Amino acid sequence: MMTSLLKSLLAAVALCAALGVSAQELKIGYVNGERVLREATPAKAAQAKLEAEFKKRETELNDVGTKLRAAMDKLDKDGPTLPEAERSRRQRDLSDQQRDFDRKRRELLEDLNQRKNEELAAVTERASKVIKQIFEQEKYDLILQEVVFAGPRVDITKKVIDALNAGK
Structure with missing residues (x-):
């Protein structure tokens, strides 16, 4: 089965052949999107912004989790010596606290994922x-983002990162 990338490339080559453009005249570029999102200053700033935005909630949640584990360990240790009614009450309380903790953790992850997607x-x-x-200024015929292999001659990722860093 042909991938959409291969179909696009074949279509571009067929179009060039129909227009009489040789492969030597075809100007193709490649951009590594993952690298752009990893190395560009705006991407790093977005990551730092997210970390700062969610740090307090994450710290609070970790503290609650630590206290909850300590309470569970204490119940496991003290459980055999407690009366049945007291032990059952503490187990219910801890179970409720665990559900609340799990809910807050899910909410944090959902909020973080939503904000991450936005950024x-x-x-x-x-x-x-x-x-x-870059496509228009340098008169490229085709710029691809997802490829299996690309040589350094067609890789324009650094140009894109530099332009993003410059705020263009």
Whole structure:
């Protein structure tokens, strides 16, 4: 089965052949999107912003988790000496606390993922604008983002990162 990338490349080559453009005249570029999101200053700033935004909630949740584990360990240790009614009450309380902790952890992860997606979308949009700008200015025929192999001659990832870092 052909991937969409291979189909796109074959279509571009067929179009060039139909227009009489040789492979030597075809200008192709490649951008490593993962590298852009890992190395570009706006991506690093977005990551730092997310860490700062969620650090307090994460710390509080970790503290609650530590206290909950300590309470469970104490119940395991003291359980055999406690009256049945007291032990059952503490188990119910700890079970309720565990459910509340799990709910808060899920909410934190959902909020973090949502914000991460928002920040990544903003960086990706800026990167797309930079790629389009490079495409137009340097008169590329085709710029690809997801490929199996790409040689250094067609890799324009550094140009994109530098342009993003420069705020273009």
